[in-house]
Amino acid sequence: MKSLMRIYFHYIVITLGMILGFFLLQIILLTVVMHRFYGRPEYKKYSIRQIYEQLDSKEQAISGLQQSGAAFAMILDDQGNLTWSWQLPSDLAHPYTTSQIASFTRWYLNDYPVSVWGGQQGLLVIGYPRRSIWKYNIYQSMEDTESLLTFIVWSFYLTIIAAVLVFLVLGYQYYRKMQVIADAVGHLASGESIQLLESGIMREIAVTLNRTSDLLASQRNKLVQRDEARNQWISGVSHDIRTPLSLVMGYADMIERDKDIDENVRQKAASIRWQSIRIRSLIEDLNLTCKLEYDMQPLRLKPVILAAILRRAAAEILNTMEHPRLYDFSLIIEPDIEFYEMEADEQLLSRAFENILGNCVRHNENGCQIWVKAWIGEGYPRMQFCDNGRGLPPDICRYLNTGKTPDSEIHLMGLKLVKQIVEAHNGSICIDESGHGITIEFNDSFSDNKGF
Amino acid sequence: MKMEEARILVVDDNQDLCSLVQGICSQEGFYQVFSVFSCQEAEPVLQKGGTDFLILDVNMPVEDGFSFFQRMKPILERKRIPVLFLSARDQDEDRLQGLGLGADDYLTKPFLPRELMLRVRAILKRTYQWDEQIGERFRLGKREVDLSAGVIRILDGSQTTLSLTNKEYQLLRLFLENRGRILTFDFLSESVWGENYYGYENTLMVHIRKLREKIEEKPSDPVWLITVKGLGYRMDR
Numbered sequence: 001m002k003s004l005m006r007i008y009f010h011y012i013v014i015t016l017g018m019i020l021g022f023f024l025l026q027i028i029l030l031t032v033v034m035h036r037f038y039g040r041p042e043y044k045k046y047s048i049r050q051i052y053e054q055l056d057s058k059e060q061a062i063s064g065l066q067q068s069g070a071a072f073a074m075i076l077d078d079q080g081n082l083t084w085s086w087q088l089p090s091d092l093a094h095p096y097t098t099s100q101i102a103s104f105t106r107w108y109l110n111d112y113p114v115s116v117w118g119g120q121q122g123l124l125v126i127g128y129p130r131r132s133i134w135k136y137n138i139y140q141s142m143e144d145t146e147s148l149l150t151f152i153v154w155s156f157y158l159t160i161i162a163a164v165l166v167f168l169v170l171g172y173q174y175y176r177k178m179q180v181i182a183d184a185v186g187h188l189a190s191g192e193s194i195q196l197l198e199s200g201i202m203r204e205i206a207v208t209l210n211r212t213s214d215l216l217a218s219q220r221n222k223l224v225q226r227d228e229a230r231n232q233w234i235s236g237v238s239h240d241i242r243t244p245l246s247l248v249m250g251y252a253d254m255i256e257r258d259k260d261i262d263e264n265v266r267q268k269a270a271s272i273r274w275q276s277i278r279i280r281s282l283i284e285d286l287n288l289t290c291k292l293e294y295d296m297q298p299l300r301l302k303p304v305i306l307a308a309i310l311r312r313a314a315a316e317i318l319n320t321m322e323h324p325r326l327y328d329f330s331l332i333i334e335p336d337i338e339f340y341e342m343e344a345d346e347q348l349l350s351r352a353f354e355n356i357l358g359n360c361v362r363h364n365e366n367g368c369q370i371w372v373k374a375w376i377g378e379g380y381p382r383m384q385f386c387d388n389g390r391g392l393p394p395d396i397c398r399y400l401n402t403g404k405t406p407d408s409e410i411h412l413m414g415l416k417l418v419k420q421i422v423e424a425h426n427g428s429i430c431i432d433e434s435g436h437g438i439t440i441e442f443n444d445s446f447s448d449n450k451g452f
Numbered sequence: 453m454k455m456e457e458a459r460i461l462v463v464d465d466n467q468d469l470c471s472l473v474q475g476i477c478s479q480e481g482f483y484q485v486f487s488v489f490s491c492q493e494a495e496p497v498l499q500k501g502g503t504d505f506l507i508l509d510v511n512m513p514v515e516d517g518f519s520f521f522q523r524m525k526p527i528l529e530r531k532r533i534p535v536l537f538l539s540a541r542d543q544d545e546d547r548l549q550g551l552g553l554g555a556d557d558y559l560t561k562p563f564l565p566r567e568l569m570l571r572v573r574a575i576l577k578r579t580y581q582w583d584e585q586i587g588e589r590f591r592l593g594k595r596e597v598d599l600s601a602g603v604i605r606i607l608d609g610s611q612t613t614l615s616l617t618n619k620e621y622q623l624l625r626l627f628l629e630n631r632g633r634i635l636t637f638d639f640l641s642e643s644v645w646g647e648n649y650y651g652y653e654n655t656l657m658v659h660i661r662k663l664r665e666k667i668e669e670k671p672s673d674p675v676w677l678i679t680v681k682g683l684g685y686r687m688d689r
Contacts, residue, residue, distance in 0.1 A: 253564065315635070
């Protein structure tokens, strides 16, 4: 899954960012600490070197000593004799041997931590209060020191690399586990069943997904069984009704054509025959709409001339009308669409057009004007079916325009079939608000305007 | 021998439907129509001979129409008996199976009697040689169309006879076989000029004009061959 790989890369970037962030944070903290230690004014302003340089003016030197927190100070000449002192404890006021000077220079003078600075004026010794400063001397060969520094640098880099590797490996392991889960979710989404291994850190998720899969499979089976039962029932009923309907249609036709029978009876027979044809058409619609709904009706695509199909459908409707004189029918086919060819299922398209026109006729039993126009609009074939009759109810208009099934019990199988057929041909259907005009538009993904 | 003398055997387990088909055929003048209600009953009738046309149902108990047709195919082929399947099975696969087995036609129930008879007549016509038929003559006002002779006779005492060209004959036959029905430009052109009929609309109009000159008293104001604007033409009853 691409999204999972993106998550993994996102995780790596964040991890590297975090490592870099922590590193920068450490540097900032170290800087702050160092600043706190060595950034104090007494460190800066009054180092022992500065005090030494101020010895020409003893007052300034004493002021510097006081501000640096010194406990005492003294100056020794080259023989170790005391030449000057400040607040020197009495037990320390004596000459010092070279070894004593060497000792306290490195360590302590009578437990006082001391600093020394030498020059023309002798050796300045500044003592600080006891237990105020920790002194430590390190003796290390240069070779070892360089090795130590090299080790520290390498150790730093290796630690960073190791941390990154650990993050990568752990992340990849989680990625693999998540990939299994994500794949399983993908399979579920596409309607497949899954069975994950219920172990490890993802056990609970695997158990939940397996249970979901079982539940979905069970629901899917029930839906399939229900649809099969429905289709079989429709198919069975429509099959069983065919023979009785043949008898009704046949005998009605025979009576209608028998000139020895009373005219009134013949007219009734004609009405029975006409209604039987309507029932036959409804059965065919019912079967077809079921098949289209469940993708059981393969489209038999071939190049067809839309105008010819439209004329055939219109002629079929006019030929089977019970009272053709009640309807003023007009068909306008613009020259640009006359030879427009597109890939389509001829039978289905003809059925759709017949249903629309048949609908106009059936719902306007007292007659109306019907006009049909076909043209090319914005490069696509369009057809408009209009009448000045009763018009379609708003619920049906909404269904055809938006696909929203009406709440009320409205019979719209014929137009539902039209919508299914048009959409199966990658077209769209639109009804004007008045319910008097249906416009069909096919886009060019199905068509191939070769022209003649 | 006239077409109406053809011996038609109807095989269907539904007795009412057999009666209906017999009635439809009788109304059309066919008086030798026999019914049996199973394939087992039909077998000896076919073997004995004396059948010119077989109307066969598909769904029947014991043996279905398809397997019976396959079993009887040698006899049917030897005796050149055409077969029309008349079935409630309306799937394309069923239709293809029936026609694929070698049947002459496949009609699904419920059917229009006129459609059944048109198909029966068409099959009989192409299977056998029939005597000149009265049914091939039609009256259009003061004109008589004699399709078998391919002429139009003017019945005004002058005894004028007008010959029909090949295309006019084909068109007039279509109109007469479908009287009262609108025939579209496309249907007429395809029937006369074949599948790639596009571009023949003007030619069609020329032939229609010439046909009107022969069948109409006032060709400029036709009463028989009517133009249906935008759709095609209709031959009035």
